[in-house]
Structure formats: C-alpha cells, structure tokens
Amino acid sequence: MLRRGLLRRCPVCGEGRIFSSLFRLHRACPKCGWVIEREPGTVTGPMYLVSVLTLPFAALLFAVFWLFTDWSPAVQVAVGIPVLILFCAFALVAAKGAWTAVEYFTDVRSGDAFREGYRGRAFRSPDRRDS
Numbered sequence: 001m002l003r004r005g006l007l008r009r010c011p012v013c014g015e016g017r018i019f020s021s022l023f024r025l026h027r028a029c030p031k032c033g034w035v036i037e038r039e040p041g042t043v044t045g046p047m048y049l050v051s052v053l054t055l056p057f058a059a060l061l062f063a064v065f066w067l068f069t070d071w072s073p074a075v076q077v078a079v080g081i082p083v084l085i086l087f088c089a090f091a092l093v094a095a096k097g098a099w100t101a102v103e104y105f106t107d108v109r110s111g112d113a114f115r116e117g118y119r120g121r122a123f124r125s126p127d128r129r130d131s
C-alpha cells in the first residue's frame with residue numbers, strides 16, 4: 001500500500017492515479033471510487049512529515065557546502081534555498097501519496113470511505129445544525 005502511495009497510485013486498487021495535477025489530489029480514485037480527501041486538513045500530516053524531513057536535509061546540504069566547497073555564505077544560501085524549495089515540493093508530493101496509504105491502512109474497515117459524498121467523521125457542513 002505504501003509503495004502504491006509513493007508511486008502516486010490508489011492504495012486500494014493500485015490502478016487509479018491519486019493526483020489530478022502535480023500537487024493536487026483527486027477527490028476520489030477514478031478507478032475504484034475510494035474517497036481520497038475524506039476530511040478537511042488531510043494535507044496536515046504530509047506537511048508535518050515534510051517539515052520533519054526538511055530540517056535534517058537542510059543540515060546535511062549546508063554541511064556538504066561547508067565541507068566540500070569554498071563558496072561564501074551568500075553563495076551557499078543562494079544555491080541552498082532553491083534546492084530546499086525543490087526538495088520540499090517533491091517531498092510533499094511523495095508524502096501526500098504515502099499519507100493516502102496510511103489513511104487507508106488506518107481506516108480500512110470503514111465502508112464509508114467508498115461512499116460518494118463521504119467527508120470524514122470530523123467534518124460537519126457549516127449549514128448543518130444539531131437540535
């Protein structure tokens with residue numbers, strides 16, 4: 001399942017593409033109908049994951065610059081910042097894909113995840129009022 005997510009495929013069927021564009025997830029798998037974005041804030045987990053991965057990567061990158069180049073600090077920053085931005089972009093796509101597999105794995109028994117219009121347990125429509 002995790003491999004399918006990292007390859008940007010549906011963790012359920014393995015055939016449907018989970019991204020509608022480079023960074024945007026489909027609402028549901030185009031092949032099997034599994035609801036991918038089940039609740040608002042689905043991207044929070046991948047964002048945490050990327051921030052945890054980016055800090056050691058940045059430390060490693062600037063250590064490599066410091067040890068193996070004679071670049072000035074200004075050049076190191078001028079080269080390092082775009083590299084970090086690219087790293088974050090690709091890591092976010094991979095993390096979003098992997099996170100769909102984690103969400104499926106942790107909610108695999110819920111048949112609700114296949115129902116059209118399912119928005120997750122925590123989501124309530126703003127116009128819905130409980131009496």
Ligand SMILES: [Zn+2]
Nearest residue numbers: 010013029032
């Ligand atoms: Zn699918």
